Amino acid sequence: MNQLNISVTEDLQDFINEQIKTKGYSNLSEYINYLIQKDREKQAEKHLEELLLEGLESPEFIEVNDQWWEEKRLKLMNQIKGNNL
Template sequence: MSNINISLPQSMKAFVEEQVTKGCYGSVSEYLQALISKDQKRQTQEHIEELLIAGLESGEAIEVNDEWWEQKRTHLMNKLHEEK
């Protein structure tokens, strides 16, 4: 694991230490790791939502059923064989 040094105002340092003292986290490092992990998950969720919105706005909706998947599979297999 790598180390990183950060500077915090006294009020933030006290808050972080309070979270650790309350027993929510085992150490300051664990608290900061949890915050970073939550932010990573939030950013991933935002990206997924952006992709879903882009998909919804990308055009006319189509019905995706077993027949559609079979046609898609056949098309991709044919394309794969053409490339060989």
Template structure:
């Protein structure tokens, strides 16, 4: 694991230390790792939502019902058997 040195104003340093204590973190490092992990997850979720919206806005809309799913399953199963 690599190290990063961060300089913070005293007010921010006090805030971080308070969050470590109140949040039950073992260290400032654990707290910062959690913040970064949450930010990564948030950005991944935003990206997924963007992809979903782009998918919804692309092409012609179709009705997805039980019959459509059955045809899709059959088609995919046929593809699997053809590959073997």
């Protein structure tokens, strides 16, 4: 595991200590890891939203029905089988 050293102002240090105490984090590392993971999730959600908007604005229309899902399932199963060989 890598180690990271950071400098913060005294008021930020007080805030961090209060968060650790009141939110039940066992230490600073756990709190920082939580914040970074939340930021990562937020970025992934933003990317997904961008892709969804791009799809809505696309002139190409795809009808999603039982046949489409079956073709998608078969395609994914073939990809999985191909990766296992």
